[in-house]
Amino acid sequence: MGSNRSMSSISREDVAHLARLARLAVTDEELDRFAGQLDQVLSAVARVGEAAVADVPPMSHAVPLTNVTRPDEVTPCLSRDAVLAGAPAAEDGRFRVPRILGEEE
Amino acid sequence: MTTTTGDRLVEFDDVVARYEPVIGLETHVELGTASKMFCGCPTTFGAEPNTQTCPVCLGMPGSLPVANAAAIEATIRIGLALGCRIASWCRFARKNYFYPDIPKGFQTSQYDEPLCTAGHLDVEVDGETYRVEIERVHLEEDTGKNLHVGGATGRIHGADHSLVDFNRAGIPLVEIVTRPVPGVGARAPEVARAYVAELRDIVQALGVSDVRMEQGSLRCDVNTSLAPVGSLEWGTRTETKNVNSLRSVERAVRFEMRRQAAVLDDGGRVLQETRHFHEETGSTSPGRSKEEATDYRYFPEPDLVPIAPDAEWVEKLRVDLPELPAARRARLQQEWGLPATEMTWLVNAGALGLVEETVAAGASPAEARKWWLGELARRANDAGVDLTGLAVTPAQVAELTRLVAEGTINDKLARQALDGVLAGEGGPAQVVEARGLAVMGESDELVAAVDAAIAGAPDVVAKVQAGKVQALGALVGAVMKTTRGKADAATVKRMLEERIVVS
Numbered sequence A: 001m002g003s004n005r006s007m008s009s010i011s012r013e014d015v016a017h018l019a020r021l022a023r024l025a026v027t028d029e030e031l032d033r034f035a036g037q038l039d040q041v042l043s044a045v046a047r048v049g050e051a052a053v054a055d056v057p058p059m060s061h062a063v064p065l066t067n068v069t070r071p072d073e074v075t076p077c078l079s080r081d082a083v084l085a086g087a088p089a090a091e092d093g094r095f096r097v098p099r100i101l102g103e104e105e
Numbered sequence B: 001m002t003t004t005t006g007d008r009l010v011e012f013d014d015v016v017a018r019y020e021p022v023i024g025l026e027t028h029v030e031l032g033t034a035s036k037m038f039c040g041c042p043t044t045f046g047a048e049p050n051t052q053t054c055p056v057c058l059g060m061p062g063s064l065p066v067a068n069a070a071a072i073e074a075t076i077r078i079g080l081a082l083g084c085r086i087a088s089w090c091r092f093a094r095k096n097y098f099y100p101d102i103p104k105g106f107q108t109s110q111y112d113e114p115l116c117t118a119g120h121l122d123v124e125v126d127g128e129t130y131r132v133e134i135e136r137v138h139l140e141e142d143t144g145k146n147l148h149v150g151g152a153t154g155r156i157h158g159a160d161h162s163l164v165d166f167n168r169a170g171i172p173l174v175e176i177v178t179r180p181v182p183g184v185g186a187r188a189p190e191v192a193r194a195y196v197a198e199l200r201d202i203v204q205a206l207g208v209s210d211v212r213m214e215q216g217s218l219r220c221d222v223n224t225s226l227a228p229v230g231s232l233e234w235g236t237r238t239e240t241k242n243v244n245s246l247r248s249v250e251r252a253v254r255f256e257m258r259r260q261a262a263v264l265d266d267g268g269r270v271l272q273e274t275r276h277f278h279e280e281t282g283s284t285s286p287g288r289s290k291e292e293a294t295d296y297r298y299f300p301e302p303d304l305v306p307i308a309p310d311a312e313w314v315e316k317l318r319v320d321l322p323e324l325p326a327a328r329r330a331r332l333q334q335e336w337g338l339p340a341t342e343m344t345w346l347v348n349a350g351a352l353g354l355v356e357e358t359v360a361a362g363a364s365p366a367e368a369r370k371w372w373l374g375e376l377a378r379r380a381n382d383a384g385v386d387l388t389g390l391a392v393t394p395a396q397v398a399e400l401t402r403l404v405a406e407g408t409i410n411d412k413l414a415r416q417a418l419d420g421v422l423a424g425e426g427g428p429a430q431v432v433e434a435r436g437l438a439v440m441g442e443s444d445e446l447v448a449a450v451d452a453a454i455a456g457a458p459d460v461v462a463k464v465q466a467g468k469v470q471a472l473g474a475l476v477g478a479v480m481k482t483t484r485g486k487a488d489a490a491t492v493k494r495m496l497e498e499r500i501v502v503s
């Protein structure tokens, strides 16, 4: 996978790999287009690296909040029909997915 | 199904004569909160598939998680019970991977900032104490459950497709990771087992999980490596996943030690890999897992703000910890005046709690112990169940001992009364009443039986009168026989003596 340095280049193969992992159908033409666009995005983000110096800790949150929690209380769920309506395939009240082994690297 | 035929195994004694094992354990405890970790879905076990989900735990775009306060508290309490340091500030992290059991494409977990670190747990094997160092205790969420369809045994291999239930996805999960445990030698399998048992008991005492291994609310991954005795370096470890009973933990370590020794003996190299444990054969086989497929690309979870447990609150949680199993065992041992070995038997038989409750219900410690380790252990063994699986309560056992102590029944009748209790005929007193088991007092029936015994054996009576007192035993036996064991032998003996001397 591409690095996030400014000289990075995202290859068609990188995009195809990510698309497959994310189960996105991407055409050949899109592979080329997305590779170029993602490359631009990563280059832009990589400029952050120029500002980040050793004594600046990486920030994960923009607001100085801690301990935002909820009490342990049950709230209503979605109905199963509603849940499964969005699934490409369902069987016996469950999401049906292609066989798992043999398709991963 | 993957089998393990072909694995050569070295005899265990031979393994430990030449190799030094190092074990390590990762234990997952599903917390018993009412709602999930980051949403309000219920966590009821055994619900219809996909009926306990919402946009958050299904990973729908735009949904936002909020941490369950009770789960954070439970994790800190587990950490405190294990003597851990509690972080003053820490974050959740995304552990990214693509696998159908995780709808978001990442598991919300903790990475380099766990809630609890640097604890320890002392476990006892055969009177010897072993310290297991705890590396970390962190909080994450459970994944969904896959059902593999089309394979012969419901396993992933050979499956045609999989069906996913997300009811479990998002249930708070606490992961407890030990540091490698060296220096346990031949005791490695037992130390591993004792560690998991003690951890289970601690979590149970805290009341934060039902820790039922058979339901998967406590799951274990067991790491094992071997190095030649005297070697300065540890060997390559394997990780046996999802070992789901105490007995299996022990067997998994034992098997891996024997298998790895054979590999090393042959000049081979142990592969660092994930292995699966097979309950039926007690063996392990290499398994591919989702873990090997990806680099997790951990990064701090931007949708959850950091946790910063207040020091005073943590201190209060520490003070409010319940009595932990080790302290409880020490207290009961002292209260009951037991030697350590007897205490170990009680614990190993799973009878500690039962005896404690029986004593609390009024039985003497000695009687309670006698029943649970004797007659009841035998019955449980015959029925193939745990002591807790017997259809008799500690209160009923206490009632039995009271009926014996009061002289209402004797030991033999008590066993018959127990038959009735186990058969669902009611409590001991009820069974004694219904079955007519009570010991006979000096009733007309008993007087008649005694008189009949005397009349029926004039030769024996003559011997007794001539001073052969032990001949009385035959008459007692005759009376016990006619009364079908319901008479009290001492009473019968006294009545016989009175009559024979008087006559």
Ligand SMILES: [Zn+2]
Pocket: B036, B039, B040, B041, B052, B053, B054, B055, B056, B057, B058, B170
């Ligand atoms: Zn939910």
